[in-house]
Amino acid sequence: xxxxxxLKNEKMHVATEADLITGNQTFHTITENISSxxxxxxxKLWFLLWGMxxxxxxxxxxxxxxxxxxxxxxxxxxxxxxxxxxxxNFVWWVGIxxxxxxxxxxxxxLRQRWRTSINRFAEAMTLFAVICALLFPGIxxxxxxxxxxxxxxxxxxxxxxxxxxxxxxDFFAVGTYFTVSLxxxxxxxxxxxxxxxxxxxxxxxxxxxxxxxLGWRGxxxxxxxxxxxxxxxxxxxxxxxxxxxxxxxxDFATSIVPGxxxxxxxxxxxxxxxxxxxxxxxxxxxxxRKVYHLEHIITLNHLDKMAKIMLVTGSMVGYSYAMEFFxxxxxxxxxxxxxxxxxxxGPYAWAYWIMIFCNVIVPQFFWxxxxxxxxxxxxxxxxxxxxxxxxxxxxxxxxxxxxxxLPSAWDYYSPTxxxxxxxxxxxxxxxxxxxxxxxxxxxxxxxxxKGVLPQADPHYTAGGTHE
Amino acid sequence: xxxxxxxWTNKLPLFIVSGGVLAVVIxxxxxWYYGSPEYTDVGYRPIQPVPxxxxxxxxxxxxxxxxxxxxxxxxxxxxxxxxQTCLNCHRLIKPDSEKLKPIFKSWETGIPVQWIKVHKIPDxxxxxxxxxxRAGVGCESCHEHVAKMEVVQQMKPLSMSWCLECHRxxxxxxxxxxxxxxxxxxxxxxxxxxxxxxILERNINPPTDCAGCHR
Numbered sequence: 001x002x003x004x005x006x007l008k009n010e011k012m013h014v015a016t017e018a019d020l021i022t023g024n025q026t027f028h029t030i031t032e033n034i035s036s037x038x039x040x041x042x043x044k045l046w047f048l049l050w051g052m053x054x055x056x057x058x059x060x061x062x063x064x065x066x067x068x069x070x071x072x073x074x075x076x077x078x079x080x081x082x083x084x085x086x087x088x089n090f091v092w093w094v095g096i097x098x099x100x101x102x103x104x105x106x107x108x109x110l111r112q113r114w115r116t117s118i119n120r121f122a123e124a125m126t127l128f129a130v131i132c133a134l135l136f137p138g139i140x141x142x143x144x145x146x147x148x149x150x151x152x153x154x155x156x157x158x159x160x161x162x163x164x165x166x167x168x169x170d171f172f173a174v175g176t177y178f179t180v181s182l183x184x185x186x187x188x189x190x191x192x193x194x195x196x197x198x199x200x201x202x203x204x205x206x207x208x209x210x211x212x213x214l215g216w217r218g219x220x221x222x223x224x225x226x227x228x229x230x231x232x233x234x235x236x237x238x239x240x241x242x243x244x245x246x247x248x249x250x251d252f253a254t255s256i257v258p259g260x261x262x263x264x265x266x267x268x269x270x271x272x273x274x275x276x277x278x279x280x281x282x283x284x285x286x287x288x289r290k291v292y293h294l295e296h297i298i299t300l301n302h303l304d305k306m307a308k309i310m311l312v313t314g315s316m317v318g319y320s321y322a323m324e325f326f327x328x329x330x331x332x333x334x335x336x337x338x339x340x341x342x343x344x345x346g347p348y349a350w351a352y353w354i355m356i357f358c359n360v361i362v363p364q365f366f367w368x369x370x371x372x373x374x375x376x377x378x379x380x381x382x383x384x385x386x387x388x389x390x391x392x393x394x395x396x397x398x399x400x401x402x403x404x405x406l407p408s409a410w411d412y413y414s415p416t417x418x419x420x421x422x423x424x425x426x427x428x429x430x431x432x433x434x435x436x437x438x439x440x441x442x443x444x445x446x447x448x449x450k451g452v453l454p455q456a457d458p459h460y461t462a463g464g465t466h467e
Numbered sequence: 468x469x470x471x472x473x474x475w476t477n478k479l480p481l482f483i484v485s486g487g488v489l490a491v492v493i494x495x496x497x498x499w500y501y502g503s504p505e506y507t508d509v510g511y512r513p514i515q516p517v518p519x520x521x522x523x524x525x526x527x528x529x530x531x532x533x534x535x536x537x538x539x540x541x542x543x544x545x546x547x548x549x550x551q552t553c554l555n556c557h558r559l560i561k562p563d564s565e566k567l568k569p570i571f572k573s574w575e576t577g578i579p580v581q582w583i584k585v586h587k588i589p590d591x592x593x594x595x596x597x598x599x600x601r602a603g604v605g606c607e608s609c610h611e612h613v614a615k616m617e618v619v620q621q622m623k624p625l626s627m628s629w630c631l632e633c634h635r636x637x638x639x640x641x642x643x644x645x646x647x648x649x650x651x652x653x654x655x656x657x658x659x660x661x662x663x664x665x666i667l668e669r670n671i672n673p674p675t676d677c678a679g680c681h682r
Contacts, residue, residue, distance in 0.1 A: 153495050154499045156502070156628055
C-alpha cells in the first residue's frame, strides 16, 4: 500500500543506519534485553546505590528542614550577593534538563535515528533534573508557608504575580517545560509499558502496567494516532528547548548588573544548557551501559555522536566567553570592562579558570576520534564538563554581584555548610528517582529501537521475499 | 489473554481529570472565601471590661470622636482615652453605677482599664491615622457608623486588597475636612467630581508600592 509511512521508517536513511544497533539483534532480543532489567530480581548493586542515594536525599530533607526552620540566613548570602548557590544550582539543574528534550524532540524532527538508543533515559534525566531545579526557587523564599504567592490564585491581599518580572516568566517557562517533557516521555513510554504488561507474570504487575499502558494494543490505527501525537509533542517541545533557558537567562540579562546585562545571554545559555545536558547524559549513559550490558544498543557510534554535539556546543560556549570579553572592551563601558577583568583576575579567578579549563579546553579534545570513542576518557570529560558548567553559573552569579558599582559595597561570598548540604542533597533526590526509573521502567525505548533495526525496513529481504 | 480491567474503568481517566480540576477549584475557592478577613475578621466584637456604649455617647449624646480619641489628628494611633477622660463627666454623672465600677477602680489604683483593641492591623503593615484624617478620609470609611453600635465591632475586612482598593481610587472616600468625624455623612451627588478636586487641592497621592505600608 502506498500509505504514508511513519516517520521512524523513513526510507532515505536506511542504507547508512544498518549498524545503528550491533550484534544482529531481532525484535525479540531487544524486548528480552530491556524488559528483563525491570523484571528480574533486584541486583545487590542497585540496593547499594539506591541506599546511598536515599541517604543523600535525607541530607536534602535535613538541610531544607533546617532552612525552613531558621530562614535563609543559614545560607552564605550576604549583602551584595543576594543570589548564591540556590540560583546557581537551579540554573545548573535546568540546564542539564535540556539534553533530554533536545534528543527526543529536535533530533526526532531532524530524523536522527540514533537518538532512539538514548532518548528514554535522557528524557527521564530531564524530568528528574527539572524537579531538582524547581526545588531551589521553591525553598529559597525562606517562608515556605506563603509559597502560594507564586501562584496566580485569588487572595485577600490583591497581590498577583508580577507579569513584568522574568522570575515569573521563569516559573512558567520551567513549569511548561516540565509538563510537556512529562507528556512527551509518557507518550513514548506507552507501547513499552504495554510490552511489560503483556510479559507480566504477577497480577500486581499486570494491573500496574495495564493501567499505565492506557489500553495500548499496538493496532494499526493506534500506531497511526501515536505517531501523530508524538510528532505534535515533538513540535511543541522544540521551541521549549530554546525558550526555557533563554527565559532563565533573562533573570540575569534584564537586570542592570555589569556582566549580566548583555544580549548574548539567551543563545549563550541555551548552548551551555545543551552542552551540560549532554555531559550528564554521557555520565549516566556510560554507567548504565556498562552495568546493564547495553553496549550493543548504546554503541561507540552513539557516544561518538554525543561527543560531537558536545564539541559543537562547547565551542559555542567558548565563543560566548570570548565574545563577552570583546563586548566588554568594545562597548567602552568601564563597569562592564571591570566586571570581566574582575572575573578573570579578581578574587574569583580560581573559579573562572576552572570554568575555562572544563568548558573550553576539555571539549577541544573531542576533535580526536580516538578520544570520542574511548569510554573512560569520555566519562572523565563528561564529569569535568558537569563541574565546569556548574562553575560557569557560579562565576556569572557571584563575581558580578560581589563587585558591582560601589567599591564600598563589595564583599566576598562563600557558602555555608547548609548551601553545600542542600546541593549535595539534590543529587540524592535526582539519583533516587533515576535509580527507581532504571529499576521499574524500560530505560531504552524498545519500540523505537526496533523501528531502526534493519528488519523494520519494508524492503528488508534477509528473511524472505517481500511483496 | 483475559481482560485485565472491567469495562467501567474506561471512564476512570475522565473521573480522575475532572476530579483533579474540581479539587483545585474547590480548594482555591475554599481558601478564597473562608480564609479571607472578610469571613474571619468582620464581625469581631470582643466583650470589653466596661460595657461602654458608642451608641449612647457618640450617638444619643453626640460626642465628637476626638473628645476621647484625642491623638487621631496628630499621631499614627487614634489613642484610647485614659480613665481621666471618663471621669470628666462620670465624677458627677452616675458615679455609683455598677457598670462603672472598673473605671473607678482604675481611677483609685492608677492601673489603666484594659480595653480590647477591635480594629487590628498586622505589625508588618504601617498605618497612620493622622495621614488619613488630614487627607479627609472619614472615620466611617474604616470603622463604619460606630454611633449606631451598642458594642463596637469590625465591619470592614481591613485586608490588604481592601486597603489597596481605596489607595488606588480614593475619590469616593474623601470629605470636606470639617466633616471627617461626622457619622452618617451622606456623600453629595457629585462626589466623584468633588473627590477628584480634593485630590488635586490636597495633593493626595496614596502609595500603592510595597514600601508604602511595609516599611
